[in-house]
Amino acid sequence: MNNNYCIIMSGGIGSRFWPISRTNRPKQFLDFFGTGKSLLQMTFDRFNKIIPTENIYVVTNEMYEDIIKEQLPQLKPNQILLEPQKRNTAPCIAWATYHIQEMNPDANIVVSPSDHLIINEEDFRATIQNGLEFTRNHPVLLTLGIKPNRPETGYGYIQMDDESRDDYRKVKTFTEKPNQELAQVFLQSGEFLWNSGVFIWHVNSIMDALREHQPEIATRFDGGRGLYNTEHEKGFIENTFPACPNISIDFGVMEKATNVFVAESNFGWSDLGTWGSLYELSEKDEDNNVSLKCKTMAYESKNNIVSLSNDHLVVIQGLEDYIVAEDNNVLMICKKDDEQRIRQFVTDAKIKYGDTFI
DSSP: OOOEEEEEEOOOOOGGGTTTSBTTBOGGGSOSSSSSOOHHHHHHHHHHTTSOGGGEEEEEEGGGHHHHHHHOTTSOGGGEEEESSOOOHHHHHHHHHHHHHHHOTTOEEEEEESSOEESOHHHHHHHHHHHHHHHHHSOOEEEEEEOOSSOOSSSOEEEEEEEEETTEEEEEEEEOSOOHHHHHHHHHHSOEEEEEEEEEEEHHHHHHHHHHHOHHHHHHHHTTTTTTTSTTHHHHHHHHGGGSOOOOHIIIIITTOSOEEEEEEOSOEEOOOSHHHHHHHSOOOTTSOEEESSEEEEESOBSOEEEOSTTOEEEEESOBSEEEEEETTEEEEEEGGGGGGHHHHHHHHHHHHTTTTO
């Protein structure tokens, strides 16, 4: 039996990529780079090279069931775990963990978001395989940390301790999205890595951690023993999942546990969390403008990112450092430096017009 498993988390709505990312088809289901594959499909293919198809599970919201089946037809129904309600990553991971543990009590699991970009996939796969070997032999929680190359304020940071084991450093602290000054200090110190949100652990290690640090979640899922992977699992989850606290695995477990280690990595990673991150990764013209899925004529314009659907022609004049994005019934023109306000734009549009443009 192959004991390596993968959990892909695919329930987010990607509101920072509005208007191309919508509630009914968020960013993980989109083909950003014209490759013919969505971010989810790219993530699945990346892991499928080292983990058997039957050992890969996708956790998502009920509303995305049809999209998952359309994009990943190789998955069986019991490999798509449908959340009845959004409860953040700790309940999501807990459910998938209990589901897998009931099939294979010696499972070794990698957990990954569905919407990240990896440039050097060969190095990534080697990192995952080495990490799986490490967690198979040590009762630890392993996270992948990315060596930073700039004082990024949009990522979480991991501080490394001096203690190490098998080339993995123990984690000292986690810090969520520091300000510019603190991010600069982190970069210069050499002690900090970006938090990739990719985790590796043995099933027993994460279950022990959940019971210790999130007993409210663990107790609820412990009550489903014998129901996972049966026709009764759906009813149990519909009653259990909404009652779980809305908490992330980072805050709920990783920041509290004392057996957390980090793999320092450098395989060309981006969480593709913002238009700015997409701009940095995309091919640019002589004036540093980026065009996605459209043709752009730019006059006296530089450092812009333009994304329109259906291969439209866009003419811009006199714009600098802007996002110009259109999809279906929404056109947004926003300063790149103000893209943190996009979530507010989405909220305001919902308040004023309901779900029509969301």
